[in-house]
Each structure stands twice: as structure tokens, then as C-alpha cells.
Amino acid sequence: MKLVTFEKNGAQSIGILDGEKIAVLDGAANPAFASMLALIEGGDEALDAARKAQGSASSVDLGAVRLLAPLPVPVQMRDCLTFEKHLRQCRSTMSKIDPNQRDLEPEDVQLAQVWYDQPVYYKGNRFSVSGMDDQIIWPKGETRLDYELELGMITGKGGMDIRKEDGQDHVFGFLIFNDFSARDHQMLEMGGGLGPAKGKDWATANAMGPCIVTKDEIGDGSGLEMVARVNGEEWSRGNSSTMHHSFGRILEHVSRDERVMAGEFFGSGTVGGGCGLEMNRFLEPGDVVELEIEGIGVLRNKVGPRQ
Known part of the structure; x- marks a missing residue:
């Protein structure tokens, strides 16, 4: 359904x-x-x-x-970082933007071993969720507003110390997630050793929709084609099969010594090539961003005026 x-x-x-x-x-x-x-x-x-x-x-x-967002106020929000290509390309672009860094090509970016060993994630603001056709607020002072093409999962039942192979039993369904990001804010604050915070947290920043597709129709969320368009022009294309950590592995890691509840949101992280930062290309006021994931549909939002 x-x-x-x-x-x-x-x-x-x-x-x-x-x-x-x-x-x-x-x-x-x-x-x-x-x-x-x-x-x-x-x-x-x-x-x-x-x-x-x-x-x-x-x-x-x-x-x-x-x-509206299918689940307007999730019980909890965690967004992961599971696509290696996305991480490499973002860090390559950031090295070219920052004059204090040595220019790096994606293949030269060194990733910490912990990224390969376990899912890494942050907790988002569950009260800043927006839905289909909602206008996205432009954060004050931002010059590099970005979209992020992600697959979202909603849990159907809770549990603690969930085994990876049992993870699908805890899945309710999947939706599209646009993790709008304020890159100026994000790059500044993460230099302090924590974050993201205001780079992600502002009203409307977490766009979800247009529906939740139950797991009996879509399986475990793997192998889904993912596309992003801005004003009708394709900017991004990828596939959920390139996740380094599955949602089962994510649930296993997060639920270690901690109870996961029904109605929680988990993001896959941005698919490789799935955001403007990877191309050093950013949104403008009035842009219409459409994210499409196979078997789910299209999530559409318009960017509001600059503040």
C-alpha cells in the first residue's frame, strides 16, 4: 500500500x-x-x-x-551516511572551495575506517518536517543551499539489540527524503568538531513524502533507481543498491544497548551524485526540486526567497 x-x-x-x-x-x-x-x-x-x-x-x-509528510512528526529522526561515492565527491568539492585545503580528487579522499565498520549517523529535528509541495525556507545568510536525494525508512515495531538478519521484521515502509542542507552553515560549524546542527536544522528542512510504501510492496529498499531534477532538468541519478550498510545493519547498530521505537525515521544518506555539493552547483530562490524513487513516486518542493 x-x-x-x-x-x-x-x-x-x-x-x-x-x-x-x-x-x-x-x-x-x-x-x-x-x-x-x-x-x-x-x-x-x-x-x-x-x-x-x-x-x-x-x-x-x-x-x-x-x-502532508506521511508521518508529520516522526518519533525520532536519524540520518545515516551510507554511500561512499557521495562522501568522496563532497569532500573533494569542499577541498576545492576551501583555500586552506589541498585540492583532492574523489579517489584521493581518505575515509576513516569507522565509516566502513559501522553506520555513522546524526539525529535530526523531528519537528522540522515538511511535505509535498511545501515551500522550503531559505536559511538566513546562506549562499549554498542544497538538496539531498535520499531513501527514508520508517520502523514498524520497536526493539533492542536487533540482529541484522531480523531488521526487515522491524520495517514498516519506505518514503523519499530530501535532506535540504545549508552548506555554508554546515561547513563552518563542523569545523568545531560537532555537527551538523544549523546546517540541517531549520523549519521545513526535512522534506518527506509523498507517501509511505509498505514493505510488502517494496521489499528491503534495495535496487531502487533514484533521480533528482531541478526545474525539470536532471541533476542527479543513482541507485539504492550502492548503500554500503543496509537498513538491517543500520538497525542492528543503532539498537545496540538502545531501544528503537515504532514510528522512527532512518535516512539512507545521500546517494552518490545526489546533491549539488558534489558538483559545486547549488539552488536558487524559486527553484523547484523533484526527487523521484522507483516504486515510491515523486517528492516536489519549491525553494523560498533568500533571507
Whole structure:
């Protein structure tokens, strides 16, 4: 199923997306349909009820509603860095931007061994999530605003010390994630030994959507073609098969000595070639950014005016 959260006449609802129609899941009829988080926490029983309800549910036209982020406030947000090509190309560009660094080509970039040994990640602001067609705020003073083409995963059940081979049992589904990044802010603050912080954290920065595709339709998220377009022009193309660490491995690492909850968000990190920094090419006010992932759909956002 393709599950969405939408707003109509000021009220939020969830439903099942089928082409240009949404089958509305009635929260008054079943408490598990009250919100996307309620559906996720309801487990397999709630998903089965949603499938059964789809045939008799009332429907609305997709064009008559406003799509929100499928999970408007995730329980937790972690974004990983699992694509080697992305990391190498970003560091190569950064070396050319910074006059105090020696110019490096991607193949000359030395990666820390820890990156190969375990997934590395940061925790994002779960209250700064935006959805389909939301305008993205331009951070004050920024000159290098960037998009990032990522695959996002939502957990369906919690657990502690999850084994990699059991990771798929904890997956609810997948969505598209645009991890908008303020590169000036990010490069400055990470020189202090921590971060990212304001390079990632501002209202609207975490764009998600347009739907959550349940794992029975999309599997483990591997082998998906990923494309980014700016104003209709293709800027990026990659494939989720190039993740160095799988989502199972990510769950294994994160849940070590720590409980993961249902309704958490995990980002794959940016696919190789999947952001402007890798090309030293950045967004402008008014740009329309479309991210497309095979089997999920298209997430579209417009960049707001410079502040």
C-alpha cells in the first residue's frame, strides 16, 4: 500500500493512495486510523484492517487535498551516511572551495575506517518536517543551499539489540527524503568538531513524502533507481543498491544497548551524485526540486526567497 497523510478543510486524515484517488481511512470507525503513527503502532492487525477497509472506503481526489509528510512528526529522526561515492565527491568539492585545503580528487579522499565498520549517523529535528509541495525556507545568510536525494525508512515495531538478519521484521515502509542542507552553515560549524546542527536544522528542512510504501510492496529498499531534477532538468541519478550498510545493519547498530521505537525515521544518506555539493552547483530562490524513487513516486518542493 501507498499510505498518505493529507489535509482537507483544515482536518488531517490518512488514506491509501491509488493513482489520483485516496481511499480515506476513517479514524472514527477504527482508532488505528486516527493518524499514521496510530496505524504504525497498530502493527499487522491495523494494516490488515486498512487493506480490508480500502474497498468500501470513501475516496477523495488527490488534487482536492493537501498532502502532508506521511508521518508529520516522526518519533525520532536519524540520518545515516551510507554511500561512499557521495562522501568522496563532497569532500573533494569542499577541498576545492576551501583555500586552506589541498585540492583532492574523489579517489584521493581518505575515509576513516569507522565509516566502513559501522553506520555513522546524526539525529535530526523531528519537528522540522515538511511535505509535498511545501515551500522550503531559505536559511538566513546562506549562499549554498542544497538538496539531498535520499531513501527514508520508517520502523514498524520497536526493539533492542536487533540482529541484522531480523531488521526487515522491524520495517514498516519506505518514503523519499530530501535532506535540504545549508552548506555554508554546515561547513563552518563542523569545523568545531560537532555537527551538523544549523546546517540541517531549520523549519521545513526535512522534506518527506509523498507517501509511505509498505514493505510488502517494496521489499528491503534495495535496487531502487533514484533521480533528482531541478526545474525539470536532471541533476542527479543513482541507485539504492550502492548503500554500503543496509537498513538491517543500520538497525542492528543503532539498537545496540538502545531501544528503537515504532514510528522512527532512518535516512539512507545521500546517494552518490545526489546533491549539488558534489558538483559545486547549488539552488536558487524559486527553484523547484523533484526527487523521484522507483516504486515510491515523486517528492516536489519549491525553494523560498533568500533571507
